[in-house]
Amino acid sequence: MDWKIFLTVLASVFIAELGDKTQLATMLFAADKEVSKWTVFFAASAALILASAMGVLAGSLLSSYINEKVLHYIAGVGFIIIGAFTLYKA
Template structure:
């Protein structure tokens, strides 16, 4: 149960304010789409993209076990943050 809560919480927080969530919100502004249809379609899209990530991650796990993936991911996120700050102050 702990693993479920960690994954759920992490993905939930990562998706808040995400461009995918904003795109879903925009579909609701267009009154041609019923809220139930938008909810179902967006949910299925998230499930499908997550399934692709799980399949690719499971396959990659066999080949990338020697790489320090957490460190690489952390450095990548730090680099993106620095890049965004540089672009902000550059203007």
Template sequence: MDWKLFFLAFGMLFIAELGDKTQLTVFTLVTQYNKPLPIFLGASLGLVLVTLIGALFGNLVAKYIPTHYLQLIAGLLFVGIGIYVLYSALPEVMKSLQIFFKR
């Protein structure tokens, strides 16, 4: 086991995920459902599987698709997901604003 590489991957992922969409998603789910254990376990399994896919297929994909294209695709996916989340939250925000301004 290459422990230096292990701790490098752990540290980078830990720092990258602090305040990131994954942590915010877990935070939001726990505030909505107030059941932290199943949300923690589900989110952990999801992160493990996504990381496994990245580890297994990352090098293979990089052989055929240049890195700058992968970064562009990832950026577009992040923007798309962000727009979807904002669009989904908008009705609740508008309802809250109407209640606030009626006071």
């Protein structure tokens, strides 16, 4: 296992997930006194695993057809557009 890649992905995804809508939704589910916190934890974890698996699969498929550098540019432009839209709506 490439620990440098592992730690880079771990840190990036962890920081990106802090305070996002997914974490807030999970917090709201866990706030319900009648709901098992373990159920919420395992369901949220499974959802993140599935979403991550879809991302890995999509990235693997796209990299077969599109150059990795081009994919990085596309992702960068996408993030800039999302950021600009978020600032516009604020």
